Amino acid sequence: MESAHLLSGSKKRVKIHPHTVTAKYATQTPYSPQPGIHTHFPQPGDEGYDDAPSFEDFGSFLEETSDRKQLTESKRWPLTLFGSKDKDTSHKLQASGGGEGSELGTKAVKGSGKGVGEQLASFGEASVSASRLTWLGLLGAALAHGCLIVLTRLAYERFSLGPLFLLLVRSVIQLLSVAVPLHRAENPFGPEGYRLRLLCYGIAYSLSLCCAYLSLTFVSSENGSTTWRLATTALSATLAFLLLEEKLGLADGITLASGLCGLGLVLLPTADESYEDAPVDPVTFWRGAFGWSLSALAGLWMALALVGYRSLKDRVGVGTALFTVSWTGCLLTPATLILLQEGWSWPMSLPAWSLVLGLVAFSIAAFLGMTHALTRLHPAVVSASQSLEVPVAMLLHLATLPLAPTAPEVVGNLMIMLSVGWLVVMKLFPSRGAGRRQREEYEEILDSPIK
Numbered sequence: 001m002e003s004a005h006l007l008s009g010s011k012k013r014v015k016i017h018p019h020t021v022t023a024k025y026a027t028q029t030p031y032s033p034q035p036g037i038h039t040h041f042p043q044p045g046d047e048g049y050d051d052a053p054s055f056e057d058f059g060s061f062l063e064e065t066s067d068r069k070q071l072t073e074s075k076r077w078p079l080t081l082f083g084s085k086d087k088d089t090s091h092k093l094q095a096s097g098g099g100e101g102s103e104l105g106t107k108a109v110k111g112s113g114k115g116v117g118e119q120l121a122s123f124g125e126a127s128v129s130a131s132r133l134t135w136l137g138l139l140g141a142a143l144a145h146g147c148l149i150v151l152t153r154l155a156y157e158r159f160s161l162g163p164l165f166l167l168l169v170r171s172v173i174q175l176l177s178v179a180v181p182l183h184r185a186e187n188p189f190g191p192e193g194y195r196l197r198l199l200c201y202g203i204a205y206s207l208s209l210c211c212a213y214l215s216l217t218f219v220s221s222e223n224g225s226t227t228w229r230l231a232t233t234a235l236s237a238t239l240a241f242l243l244l245e246e247k248l249g250l251a252d253g254i255t256l257a258s259g260l261c262g263l264g265l266v267l268l269p270t271a272d273e274s275y276e277d278a279p280v281d282p283v284t285f286w287r288g289a290f291g292w293s294l295s296a297l298a299g300l301w302m303a304l305a306l307v308g309y310r311s312l313k314d315r316v317g318v319g320t321a322l323f324t325v326s327w328t329g330c331l332l333t334p335a336t337l338i339l340l341q342e343g344w345s346w347p348m349s350l351p352a353w354s355l356v357l358g359l360v361a362f363s364i365a366a367f368l369g370m371t372h373a374l375t376r377l378h379p380a381v382v383s384a385s386q387s388l389e390v391p392v393a394m395l396l397h398l399a400t401l402p403l404a405p406t407a408p409e410v411v412g413n414l415m416i417m418l419s420v421g422w423l424v425v426m427k428l429f430p431s432r433g434a435g436r437r438q439r440e441e442y443e444e445i446l447d448s449p450i451k
Helices: 054-062 065-077 087-097 100-111 113-156 163-183 195-215 219-245 249-264 282-311 318-340 350-373 379-400 409-430 433-447
Strands: 002-007 012-017 019-027
Touching: 054 249, 054 282, 113 163, 113 350, 113 379, 113 409, 163 195, 163 350, 195 219, 195 282, 195 318, 219 282, 219 379, 249 379, 249 409, 282 379, 282 409, 350 379, 350 409, 379 409
Parallel strands: none
Antiparallel strands: 002 012, 012 019
């Protein structure tokens, strides 16, 4: 008995015999019997009729074929740029859910008369408590980022410390984070099979910091950080959808859009920065354009870094990520200093060193809070929550330099605070209708004969 089927672009002719099975491969030409190939269909009563495999056996043979498995798995698990979805997790879940484990789980669910309410309550409490910690870390990271903006400006204006020098000192001190993966008996350069992606993440993050800190020498710290955050939020939403296939909900998208509009209002030029009545100096214009371009480029690199770590969140810890960013920053920052021929300026007083150490402490706190949140939240949501750094920096600037803000700045900062606040409310206090719908779906699953 012969059958022909298409597999991996070639035709495979299989001859099934009671004692032997032979296979021959051919090109895309139509099938035609060839001399020398014997085709025999055993008839009832012939010798070996009962030993011949049936069509059911032939189907199971095809199901066990490695090529057939690869085809079905490739359809079931679509590949993305940062790797396929984790198949090991599904296999583990299936293994743990089968056999005695599934029977025990079913008995446990059915055995408790008040199981639905208790399980929903326990699930809700655990989720809310984890979400509260995550958002607490995110808001703390936003406050730390706002303090970083002010400290970087003070270090540059009062102690003549260059932004790239501050970034280099920060990267060197953060090398001590290697103690975290070593204490956990982990490889500080990442698990095997993920080191190249971790390296790309570290390079993207360090390049983002180099571009952002370098832009501060051409534009003000407020404009540079605002442009950086706006570009990071917009691009992280786009890249997460394109590379990870992670979509934003409608409410999240509207909230993020309002926050971006607030950032745009903050970036509107003031009366002093407009050149309507005065001739424009070409050098000043191109210096500003170069600074704005560097800030936008920093946003692109940071968006790539956020999406990259989002794809590694189950494999790489926060300590390993911090060490990766530190050692890549130690390599890229001196290279940038040499390329731009920027001079060195060491802190010569105790207040200067205190400011530098405070800057390092705030940078570590901001990194930990933001990176931990990436394990649970969308990269665009994480970046949008960090937009709160702009109002924090404005308030700190008003405390140190009492300058009246313009109307667009006030309105923009209010929109940013309202958008971040609304994000927190939506994530921590879901609507009652959503909870009731989830309860009904859960009860329907429990009552279904198919678990």
